[in-house]
Amino acid sequence: KQWYQRRLAITAGQEVTERAAEVKKLLNLTKNKDALKLALQNPPIGHQDPSVKEQNYETVLSVLKAFRTPEIDAAVGELSDADVDVLMKYLYKGFSNSPDKAAALLLWHEKAVKKGGVGCVIRVMVDRKGI
Amino acid sequence: SSGINAEWPLRPGERVLSVDWAPKTNRIVTCAGDRNAYVWNWDAEKAEWKASLVLLRIERAATYVRWSPNEDRFAVGSGARLLSICYYDEEHDWWVSKHIKKPIRSTILCVDWHPNNYIVAIGSCDFKCRVFSSALKELDDKPEVSPWMAKLSKFSTLLAEFDTSDGWVHGVKFSPSGDKLAWVSHDSSINVVDMNTQDKVSRIVMASLPLNSVIWGSESSVICGGHDCYPVLYNLVGDNVVFGAKLDVNNKKADGGISAMARFKMMDSRGGAEKDNSTKLDTTHQNAIKELRVTKMAGAQLKQFSSVGKDGKLVIWDVDALVAAIQGLKL
Numbered sequence A: 001k002q003w004y005q006r007r008l009a010i011t012a013g014q015e016v017t018e019r020a021a022e023v024k025k026l027l028n029l030t031k032n033k034d035a036l037k038l039a040l041q042n043p044p045i046g047h048q049d050p051s052v053k054e055q056n057y058e059t060v061l062s063v064l065k066a067f068r069t070p071e072i073d074a075a076v077g078e079l080s081d082a083d084v085d086v087l088m089k090y091l092y093k094g095f096s097n098s099p100d101k102a103a104a105l106l107l108w109h110e111k112a113v114k115k116g117g118v119g120c121v122i123r124v125m126v127d128r129k130g131i
Numbered sequence B: 001s002s003g004i005n006a007e008w009p010l011r012p013g014e015r016v017l018s019v020d021w022a023p024k025t026n027r028i029v030t031c032a033g034d035r036n037a038y039v040w041n042w043d044a045e046k047a048e049w050k051a052s053l054v055l056l057r058i059e060r061a062a063t064y065v066r067w068s069p070n071e072d073r074f075a076v077g078s079g080a081r082l083l084s085i086c087y088y089d090e091e092h093d094w095w096v097s098k099h100i101k102k103p104i105r106s107t108i109l110c111v112d113w114h115p116n117n118y119i120v121a122i123g124s125c126d127f128k129c130r131v132f133s134s135a136l137k138e139l140d141d142k143p144e145v146s147p148w149m150a151k152l153s154k155f156s157t158l159l160a161e162f163d164t165s166d167g168w169v170h171g172v173k174f175s176p177s178g179d180k181l182a183w184v185s186h187d188s189s190i191n192v193v194d195m196n197t198q199d200k201v202s203r204i205v206m207a208s209l210p211l212n213s214v215i216w217g218s219e220s221s222v223i224c225g226g227h228d229c230y231p232v233l234y235n236l237v238g239d240n241v242v243f244g245a246k247l248d249v250n251n252k253k254a255d256g257g258i259s260a261m262a263r264f265k266m267m268d269s270r271g272g273a274e275k276d277n278s279t280k281l282d283t284t285h286q287n288a289i290k291e292l293r294v295t296k297m298a299g300a301q302l303k304q305f306s307s308v309g310k311d312g313k314l315v316i317w318d319v320d321a322l323v324a325a326i327q328g329l330k331l
Helices: A002-028 A032-039 A050-066 A069-077 A081-097 A099-126 B260-270 B319-325
Strands: B016-022 B027-032 B037-043 B048-054 B062-067 B073-078 B083-089 B094-100 B108-113 B119-124 B129-133 B158-162 B169-174 B180-185 B189-194 B201-205 B211-218 B221-226 B232-237 B240-246 B289-298 B301-309 B314-318
Touching: A002 A032, A002 A050, A032 A050, A032 A069, A050 A081, A050 A099, A069 A099, A081 A099, B027 B062, B027 B073, B037 B073, B048 B094, B062 B108, B073 B108, B073 B119, B083 B119, B119 B169, B119 B180, B129 B180, B169 B221, B180 B211, B180 B221, B189 B221, B201 B240, B211 B289, B221 B289, B221 B301, B301 B319, B314 B319
Parallel strands: B016 B062, B108 B169, B169 B211
Antiparallel strands: B016 B027, B027 B037, B037 B048, B062 B073, B073 B083, B083 B094, B108 B119, B119 B129, B129 B158, B169 B180, B180 B189, B189 B201, B211 B221, B211 B301, B221 B232, B232 B240, B289 B301, B301 B314
């Protein structure tokens, strides 16, 4: 069982690294909405290696930074319910880890609440595994 | 017409946490933070309810209590992380309590009985919904094999465990037939499972605040209430849980609107704001709904239910009236 878990952890780590590269490509092509959807896929929730979680967090942040304010609403509108939940988790991680970016994160937060409601925020509050 | 006249044998500072009435045998059971439960029997001669102490043998508060369908036993959930099944021992004239402990890891918040009287489900603070056998030889239980109980299982056997929730499980309820089980939890989700497909839990995560209680409107619909202060209907469509309708028909404010004179006075004193700044919600309940209870059924169809809230109100809801008032409402 331990071996299996280690294999899963390594694959998750690889996936995060590959995703970071893919997202960068999409951003360079200004395919921001696609980059957002990809960045929010399969987050390494509860992963034992904090650097894997950090890397994915940086990927998501890089996408959020790429958007101009008026584009955020439409982008969030296209996300699935599961994606909005993941986005909200990263926003709250951002509030605590990157307080200097709070202003931008709050813009995203407003749109995420518009789409996912307070239920979405509640799910961040009850999450114990940590994104 | 008679309240509980006996002096309530409760230590100061402890709250009664749950009550249940057994209509066929006319007994009431209560449980409280003082770690006790009492069974109340009606004494017709003295016109009062007499309390019998039930020794639960638990070291934490008793949080939730329910009579079984046949009313020959009741289940008490507690903060002691165990479920007490209590029944009356004729020979010794007292209530016996047997414990179901493994593998419950945290406070039990809700309990519901299956119609067969020996299967019981609980929701707890360890985010899981579990189904147990409480079959007792002492009570002549004759359990039968069923999708819930693949092989005959004795008292305290864990029959099923569901971990789809990320939050405390506030409410749990078997469908009228007992074939399905629904639970609501603090991660703002509703979860439903059919006993024939226990690996497939139908789940919806909502945009609204968490629900505290769930009951069934029929075999294919559930009614829930919680922190948004109104009862809401969800339908089971195939494998999905789909929003049905908010069941609180918007009622006009009780004061019936403001007169022109009063409006101008308000604008004058509040500097132009015409909107009434009161904190009154436009739902019937002014605070979270704590619990929903079935009060009338016609077969497997719900006809009437009640809700109690943190606003101190007890509201009776008539399903036929709601169906008439809300377009497209289907249970």
